[in-house]
Amino acid sequence: MSRRPAAVAASVLAVLALGAVSACSSTSSAANGTPTVKLMAGGLDKQIYLPYELAQQLGFYKKYGVDVQLSTEQDGGVGAEDAMASGQVDMAGAWYNHTIEFQAKGKAVEDVVQLSGAPGEREMCTKKSGVHSGADFKGKTVGVTDLGSGTDTLTQFLAAKKGVKTSQFHRIGVGAGSTAIAALQNGKVDCVMTTQPTVAAIQKKGVGTSAIDLATTSGATAAMGGAYPAASVLARTDWVNSHKATVQKVVDALVATMHWINTHSAADIANKLPASYVSNQLVTKADYISALTEDKGQFLPDGLMPAGGPKTSLATEQLVGNVKSSVDLGKTFTNDFAIQANKTEGFKTTTTPAGPNG
Numbered sequence: 001m002s003r004r005p006a007a008v009a010a011s012v013l014a015v016l017a018l019g020a021v022s023a024c025s026s027t028s029s030a031a032n033g034t035p036t037v038k039l040m041a042g043g044l045d046k047q048i049y050l051p052y053e054l055a056q057q058l059g060f061y062k063k064y065g066v067d068v069q070l071s072t073e074q075d076g077g078v079g080a081e082d083a084m085a086s087g088q089v090d091m092a093g094a095w096y097n098h099t100i101e102f103q104a105k106g107k108a109v110e111d112v113v114q115l116s117g118a119p120g121e122r123e124m125c126t127k128k129s130g131v132h133s134g135a136d137f138k139g140k141t142v143g144v145t146d147l148g149s150g151t152d153t154l155t156q157f158l159a160a161k162k163g164v165k166t167s168q169f170h171r172i173g174v175g176a177g178s179t180a181i182a183a184l185q186n187g188k189v190d191c192v193m194t195t196q197p198t199v200a201a202i203q204k205k206g207v208g209t210s211a212i213d214l215a216t217t218s219g220a221t222a223a224m225g226g227a228y229p230a231a232s233v234l235a236r237t238d239w240v241n242s243h244k245a246t247v248q249k250v251v252d253a254l255v256a257t258m259h260w261i262n263t264h265s266a267a268d269i270a271n272k273l274p275a276s277y278v279s280n281q282l283v284t285k286a287d288y289i290s291a292l293t294e295d296k297g298q299f300l301p302d303g304l305m306p307a308g309g310p311k312t313s314l315a316t317e318q319l320v321g322n323v324k325s326s327v328d329l330g331k332t333f334t335n336d337f338a339i340q341a342n343k344t345e346g347f348k349t350t351t352t353p354a355g356p357n358g
Helices: 012-015 047-057 079-087 097-104 150-161 180-186 198-205 217-224 237-242 244-262 267-274 285-298 310-317 334-344
Strands: 034-039 066-070 091-095 111-112 119-127 141-144 170-173 192-193 210-215 230-236
Touching: 012 180, 034 244, 047 066, 047 230, 047 267, 047 285, 079 091, 079 097, 079 111, 079 230, 079 267, 091 097, 091 210, 091 334, 097 111, 097 150, 097 230, 097 310, 111 237, 111 244, 119 150, 119 198, 141 180, 141 334, 150 170, 150 192, 150 217, 150 310, 170 210, 180 192, 180 198, 192 267, 198 210, 198 285, 210 217, 217 285, 230 244, 237 244, 267 285
Parallel strands: 034 066, 034 091, 141 170, 141 192
Antiparallel strands: 091 230, 111 230, 119 192, 119 210
């Protein structure tokens, strides 16, 4: 999601065709018995996905007894969620909404730990665009990460909620980072939905401002009518069922990471991440810290799927037409692993967990 989350609809036939591969697991155990898990994220250097790498830097995967091998999806390459569904990797660091899309296409995928209650996105628009809400998309060209991605779904949702049909505006894929910035700068698009640190770079260059805030749980609730669960860890249900002890170790590490994020400053977090993530051609470290301070509210403190989140995500998918069949939300996520992780560590939970109906 992405983000870039990749399109599920366009690739589901290929995913289903790889059912034999899906049944296989790339999980292995080292000589000392530590399980190895391959996890691909939809952009490890994006702020919305920082918990996966932060857990590595904090030594939490090792602490909880699992070797997590991280990789990041590449522009134009297979999306993290599709790589997971086809068995190329065990887990995906991607948006929760993909579980709903997969189920609608007959594929059992579930969210085992929820890291954020908001997309972490902002609709960045040029001043001359006149865009202040989805109602203003009419007649405009709006950039998304990729057509069919999570940002594409959200863009269509913001428009549909204001009565604007997809036929009334133009959507194009502009990627993220420098390509998204260039699209705004060169007048290719009026707006682009993107995340930090690209948001900070756009603001610093003066080529766009934040027109719609989906970057925090409160912002997402105001714009979408409820918390929108985004960054998470997804895995095939058959894989989860046959690797429960390993899944618990991964979730233990990430829940500990979410607690650490909640109790530390943006500067503390930035200091633990690889230098290339927080200071590069787009932003300085000071910019990164400022942006994270502003949008840190997207992260959930305890890894629990928030009450109402799945229903908000399903409503979004239905409104834009991605899902037309019935969906059993209880099969798209589980809080069992996160509840156990918090109990084991004695962490106090503050998120109201979603029930079986979302």
